[in-house]
Amino acid sequence: xxxxxxxxxxxxxxxxxxxxxxxxxxxxxxxxxxxxxxxxxxxxxxxxxxxxxxxxxxxxxxxxxxxxxxxxxxxxxxxxxxxxxxxxxxxxxxxxxxxxxxxxxxxxxxxxx
Amino acid sequence: xxxxxxxxxxxxxxxxxxxxxxxxxxxxxxxxxxxxxxxxxxxxxxxxxxxxxxxxxxxxxxxxxxxxxxxxxxxxxxxxxxxxxxxxxxxxxxxxxxxxxxxxx
Numbered sequence: 001x002x003x004x005x006x007x008x009x010x011x012x013x014x015x016x017x018x019x020x021x022x023x024x025x026x027x028x029x030x031x032x033x034x035x036x037x038x039x040x041x042x043x044x045x046x047x048x049x050x051x052x053x054x055x056x057x058x059x060x061x062x063x064x065x066x067x068x069x070x071x072x073x074x075x076x077x078x079x080x081x082x083x084x085x086x087x088x089x090x091x092x093x094x095x096x097x098x099x100x101x102x103x104x105x106x107x108x109x110x111x112x113x
Numbered sequence: 114x115x116x117x118x119x120x121x122x123x124x125x126x127x128x129x130x131x132x133x134x135x136x137x138x139x140x141x142x143x144x145x146x147x148x149x150x151x152x153x154x155x156x157x158x159x160x161x162x163x164x165x166x167x168x169x170x171x172x173x174x175x176x177x178x179x180x181x182x183x184x185x186x187x188x189x190x191x192x193x194x195x196x197x198x199x200x201x202x203x204x205x206x207x208x209x210x211x212x213x214x215x216x217x218x
Contacts, residue, residue: 056205058207101162102202104157
């Protein structure tokens with residue numbers, strides 16, 4: 001069974017640009033979570049999607065947004081990139097039946113210059 | 114206030130030592146917690162779930178203390194391979210900051 005896959009694995013952008021990160025959950029999982037992990041820091045909760053709906057949002061500005069598609073894959077969009085957006089963006093999925101094990105992808109490492 | 118707060122690290126212990134981490138939580142109604150392990154530059158992976166009855170898996174024991182609102186992770190007979198960052202997370206899937214453990218020869 002394929003795990004959570006994320007793309008791209010690495011990317012470099014400049015300030016002010018926009019980026020879209022993609023995540024495919026494990027087959028059968030309906031919930032997708034997005035986290036930001038800056039270098040040496042903890043995981044900061046960004047967004048939670050389940051069954052195509054945004055269920056919860058972390059303390060991030062509106063330029064961080066996303067969506068979940070009917071096949072449960074998800075995109076994270078970040079507009080007007082700032083230097084401090086440089087981080088590893090991790091996607092995780094689970095069955096969406098309540099709190100339970102999260103299965104993480106390997107992440108997308110974004111560098112903003 | 115964050116849902117979960119973790120012991121500040123880092124913890125540096127010799128092989129064979131017993132080490133314990135705590136994680137306090139703010140929502141007294143929370144009933145399910147999880148401990149994850151994250152190796153350097155890798156994604157987190159589930160180590161143990163923690164419910165009211167606690168959990169034990171080999172050298173690892175996780176417990177939930179409702180009265181004092183904290184969960185704990187105990188690692189006995191530490192191995193070099195236990196070196197990692199240990200993260201707690203509550204039912205809202207917000208992670209604590211993580212506690213870094215280094216086990217030294």
